[in-house]
Amino acid sequence: MSEASFSLQDHDMITELYPYPKGNSNYDGKGYYHHLSNEQSAALTYLQRYAIDNRIDMSLLSSYALHPSLILLRYLRANNFDVDKSITIIQNNIEWRIKMNVPKILQLNPDQILGCSLNKLTQMYPHWHCGYDRIGRPVLYKQYGKFDATTLKSFTSLDSLRKYHIWEQVIFCIVIISLSYHYYYT
Numbered sequence: 001m002s003e004a005s006f007s008l009q010d011h012d013m014i015t016e017l018y019p020y021p022k023g024n025s026n027y028d029g030k031g032y033y034h035h036l037s038n039e040q041s042a043a044l045t046y047l048q049r050y051a052i053d054n055r056i057d058m059s060l061l062s063s064y065a066l067h068p069s070l071i072l073l074r075y076l077r078a079n080n081f082d083v084d085k086s087i088t089i090i091q092n093n094i095e096w097r098i099k100m101n102v103p104k105i106l107q108l109n110p111d112q113i114l115g116c117s118l119n120k121l122t123q124m125y126p127h128w129h130c131g132y133d134r135i136g137r138p139v140l141y142k143q144y145g146k147f148d149a150t151t152l153k154s155f156t157s158l159d160s161l162r163k164y165h166i167w168e169q170v171i172f173c174i175v176i177i178s179l180s181y182h183y184y185y186t
Contacts, residue, residue, distance in 0.1 A: 031077050043076055043086075044073055047075070047083055047087070048068075050087060056094070059103075060093075060094045061094065066177070072086075075089055075090055106171075110167065114156045114160050116155045124147070124148040125148070126143040129141075138172065140172060
């Protein structure tokens with residue numbers, strides 16, 4: 001794994017590059033970067049040191065451009081700032097991403113992943129991007145009631161569907177980050 005690419009002294013850079021805009025629900029949110037308690041800040045510093053000392057490849061934890069400290073903070077918030085639980089989840093996530101070969105999946109297009117056309121898939125599994133919510137985030141619609149697994153398995157495999165789902169989720173995360181940045185900062 002490549003070494004974690006951040007410094008414990010990046011506070012000013014994070015504040016400048018990743019400000020929470022006023023009106024955003026995280027602007028004054030406890031547990032978010034600009035509003036950490038002393039205990040939360042100590043947990044983040046510990047996790048940062050762990051990532052550096054263990055040469056964690058931060059690109060395995062996130063496929064989109066967030067500062068590594070913000071990625072680690074997401075794991076801490078998800079685990080109520082329990083560092084040991086966060087480390088376990090990070091290790092499990094990295095193992096899963098390596099096992100599933102997420103970087104390779106992201107280099108493919110849906111037709112290559114599925115072994116059939118995306119149009120054919122949407123006939124058996126209707127899903128689409130149907131606009132944006134009030135604050136500019138994309139809205140995805142998946143019509144599971146019309147999911148036809150039997151017919152679907154006749155032209156693609158469940159493994160290919162799983163890989164497509166991974167591809168779709170990561171791509172939409174990238175789109176959401178991009179659109180959120182555009183919405184708040186332009």
